[in-house]
Amino acid sequence: MQSTRKIRVLIAKPGLDSHDRGAKVVARALRDAGMEVIYTGLRQTPEQIVETALQEDVDVIGLSILSGAHKALFPRIMELIKEKGLTDVMVFAGGIIPEEDIPELKKIGIKEVFGPGTPTDKIIKFVLENLPKRT
Amino acid sequence: MFDKERIKEIEKQRERWENTTLPKWISHHPERRKEFRNHSGMQIKRVYTPEDIQEMDYMRDLGFPGEYPFTRGLHATMYRGRIWTMRMFAGYGTAEDTNKRFKYLLSEGETGLSTAFDYPTIMGYDSDHPMARGEVGVCGVAVSSLKDMEILFDGIPLDKVTTSMTINGPASTLLAMYVAVGDKQGVPREKLGGTTQNDNLKEFFAQKLCIFPPKPSLKLSTDVIEYCARHLPKWNPISISGYHIREAGATALQELAFTLYDGIAYVESTLERGLKVDDFAPRLSFFFASHNDFFEEIAKFRAARRLWAKIMKERFHAKNPRSMWMRMHVQTSGCTLTAQQPLNNIVRTTIQALAAVLGGTQSLHTNSFDEALCLPTEEAVRVALRTQQIIAYESGVADTVDPLAGSYYIEALTNEMEEKAMEYIQKIDDMGGAIAAIEKGFFQKEIANSAYRYQREIDEKKRIIVGVNEYTIKGEEEYPLKILRVDPKVEEEQIARLQKVKRERDNRKVKEVLEKLHYAAEKDENLMPTIIEAVKAYATLGEITEVLRKVYGEYKELIVI
Numbered sequence A: 001m002q003s004t005r006k007i008r009v010l011i012a013k014p015g016l017d018s019h020d021r022g023a024k025v026v027a028r029a030l031r032d033a034g035m036e037v038i039y040t041g042l043r044q045t046p047e048q049i050v051e052t053a054l055q056e057d058v059d060v061i062g063l064s065i066l067s068g069a070h071k072a073l074f075p076r077i078m079e080l081i082k083e084k085g086l087t088d089v090m091v092f093a094g095g096i097i098p099e100e101d102i103p104e105l106k107k108i109g110i111k112e113v114f115g116p117g118t119p120t121d122k123i124i125k126f127v128l129e130n131l132p133k134r135t
Numbered sequence B: 001m002f003d004k005e006r007i008k009e010i011e012k013q014r015e016r017w018e019n020t021t022l023p024k025w026i027s028h029h030p031e032r033r034k035e036f037r038n039h040s041g042m043q044i045k046r047v048y049t050p051e052d053i054q055e056m057d058y059m060r061d062l063g064f065p066g067e068y069p070f071t072r073g074l075h076a077t078m079y080r081g082r083i084w085t086m087r088m089f090a091g092y093g094t095a096e097d098t099n100k101r102f103k104y105l106l107s108e109g110e111t112g113l114s115t116a117f118d119y120p121t122i123m124g125y126d127s128d129h130p131m132a133r134g135e136v137g138v139c140g141v142a143v144s145s146l147k148d149m150e151i152l153f154d155g156i157p158l159d160k161v162t163t164s165m166t167i168n169g170p171a172s173t174l175l176a177m178y179v180a181v182g183d184k185q186g187v188p189r190e191k192l193g194g195t196t197q198n199d200n201l202k203e204f205f206a207q208k209l210c211i212f213p214p215k216p217s218l219k220l221s222t223d224v225i226e227y228c229a230r231h232l233p234k235w236n237p238i239s240i241s242g243y244h245i246r247e248a249g250a251t252a253l254q255e256l257a258f259t260l261y262d263g264i265a266y267v268e269s270t271l272e273r274g275l276k277v278d279d280f281a282p283r284l285s286f287f288f289a290s291h292n293d294f295f296e297e298i299a300k301f302r303a304a305r306r307l308w309a310k311i312m313k314e315r316f317h318a319k320n321p322r323s324m325w326m327r328m329h330v331q332t333s334g335c336t337l338t339a340q341q342p343l344n345n346i347v348r349t350t351i352q353a354l355a356a357v358l359g360g361t362q363s364l365h366t367n368s369f370d371e372a373l374c375l376p377t378e379e380a381v382r383v384a385l386r387t388q389q390i391i392a393y394e395s396g397v398a399d400t401v402d403p404l405a406g407s408y409y410i411e412a413l414t415n416e417m418e419e420k421a422m423e424y425i426q427k428i429d430d431m432g433g434a435i436a437a438i439e440k441g442f443f444q445k446e447i448a449n450s451a452y453r454y455q456r457e458i459d460e461k462k463r464i465i466v467g468v469n470e471y472t473i474k475g476e477e478e479y480p481l482k483i484l485r486v487d488p489k490v491e492e493e494q495i496a497r498l499q500k501v502k503r504e505r506d507n508r509k510v511k512e513v514l515e516k517l518h519y520a521a522e523k524d525e526n527l528m529p530t531i532i533e534a535v536k537a538y539a540t541l542g543e544i545t546e547v548l549r550k551v552y553g554e555y556k557e558l559i560v561i
Helices: A021-032 A046-056 A070-083 A099-107 A120-129 B004-019 B021-028 B058-062 B095-107 B146-152 B171-185 B214-231 B243-247 B252-271 B277-283 B294-315 B344-358 B378-393 B408-431 B434-440 B442-459 B489-504 B507-522 B528-536 B541-552
Strands: A008-012 A036-039 A060-065 A090-095 A112-114 B085-090 B112-116 B163-166 B194-196 B238-241 B284-290 B327-332 B363-365
Touching (some): A008 A021, A021 A036, A021 A120, A021 B442, A046 A070, A060 A070, A070 A099, A090 A120, A099 A112, A112 A120, B058 B408, B085 B095, B085 B163, B085 B327, B095 B146, B146 B489, B171 B214, B171 B541, B238 B252, B252 B277, B252 B408, B284 B294, B294 B327, B294 B408, B327 B344, B344 B378, B408 B434, B507 B528, B507 B541
Parallel strands (some): A008 A036, A008 A060, A090 A112, B085 B363, B112 B163, B284 B327
16 A cells, blocks of 8 residues: 555745745756655744644655755754654755755754756755655 | 948848858857857857948937937947946944945945845834844944934045935935934035935835835835925935846846836826926836856947937926936946855956946945955955946046947847847836736746746856856865954944933833824825934834834735745
8 A cells, every 4th residue: 555655745935035936947857856845935934834734644845945044944853853752754956055054954863955057857856865754 | 320222232242151161160169059049048159240230220229328319328428538436335333434434435436325224123113123133233333312323424425525325114204314414514505416316116125124015115115205306406316226127036037127217206206296207217227147257238328318218208298308317326246256265256346347347337335355255354445446436447448438439249239239229118007017027926927937047057067157056166175255344333332322222212202203203194294304303303213103104004025936
């Protein structure tokens, strides 16, 4: 039964910035790769993002941010994910995130951070290879 | 331009060439690609000849610089008289930080200021709003009250500089604060020069920093245009912006067409206020991107000028030639900057800046090479400014007007840009105008499709981006970049200042003026005078915007992937 279920991905944009070009291109690329993609639009609060992830029963969350507020917002999102028991959801991120911040983000559970210029194929491959096993 | 006999002869000779010299060469040296296309999808020919512009009429289509249809430039002598304004967008941290950066830029030879506001300010939130967490002063300067604005322009005489402010939804409030600072400095209002971006329409499909729904947003933009026409004669009330349309993924052609269409919508909306077109049109200004395809960009700028002149003359019956002027600011394209091998961005920016200059821009911002990674450092900003200075003073391109005119390729491309933009304009007219097209998601879909196609081309290596999908460095050891970071203390300091302002002002007066504003908004009056009164009483940006949110409601994003 499991094998027929499409991979469900939430692409979310926390923060106030409105640079959604990357988020939309990634959303479309994942959709074209056969995944079910939910994109919720701009300026989602951590609470909204985690609530949507829960409601939509997603396997993967992709966070896109270019405003520089990732250090304030990502830890909050990861906290809420734990609180809601979504620990089997895989989270990755993209946008303008300085190299030196990445180790810290990985420590709080963000599996990978993609910078500008990442080919969409690489992201698709990453999602497929790091898909959490559903129990 | 050419007599028929000559064209016939050229045609004959071209056919001969295509049957002799060309195949002989191609059989040993095949071309790099089966077909060549620019970003807008126009097919680029192998070689252009007089045949491609045989219909062109010099006086009708080009004319002389400073004269209709302004293809060759708005001014008779262009950069031989005065070099374009070098205007670098800047803003971060507290008002003190940005005030320092402004003074630094002025001391380095910059000739106009350009303010970047942080996201909370742009969205009409005070620095202490929950949505502002982690964003205060990060991508621009935080301005919550007149106090911040006073510090931002401290020691900068407002009658000596012109200031551009990248602000849209809350444009009236920020302009009101600028007017208030000018009043305090004793600068007469008719001497205040600068620009508010104030282009709310493009927000719905490009920059997407929308606060209110489309109709009240257009109303607020129109308020500023009307107020400036009546009271601030040197202020450019709006910068009709293609830049964000382009950065969101549009092609050069879409950028051109959609921007001009927004322009049409603002003119129509202002005419409804009872102003005559020549009363306000001379102060409308434009803002475009300059992307990588050199000739495509130059053609776009030239076509934009000619097409706007025609629209103003033929559609709106403007009489004053200045109403037909498309004065433009250009910024090199941020989305072309790569995080990989960032020094390469200096070269990209140079090519893009050169296109803007050859396209006849009035003012230019050059991006810094580190902007795919962080806010620009002082060193990176200096290189970007120097790029303009080298083009202006060393390259010789500024010494004659519109040097590429008459190039078969440039003129053919300029014509094609104009024709295809007109087709889009017709289509949007048929749809019922800009707001109808926004509500249908037309612009959004067009742009999303182009953005996706562009990325596919890069992924499939149909489009080469040096350092990204070709000529990469293994492991990216690379140039050790100094990264500019905004101190998290900025948020605390800013909130402390805001609270102090709220403690020390006359709160009864604030309450009164906010009620007056509410009433004026419900009555559909021009809100500028009341907003000026409100900021002078130190009502905050957040409080003013909140009043308007109550009256107009908030925009709910139409999601188009």
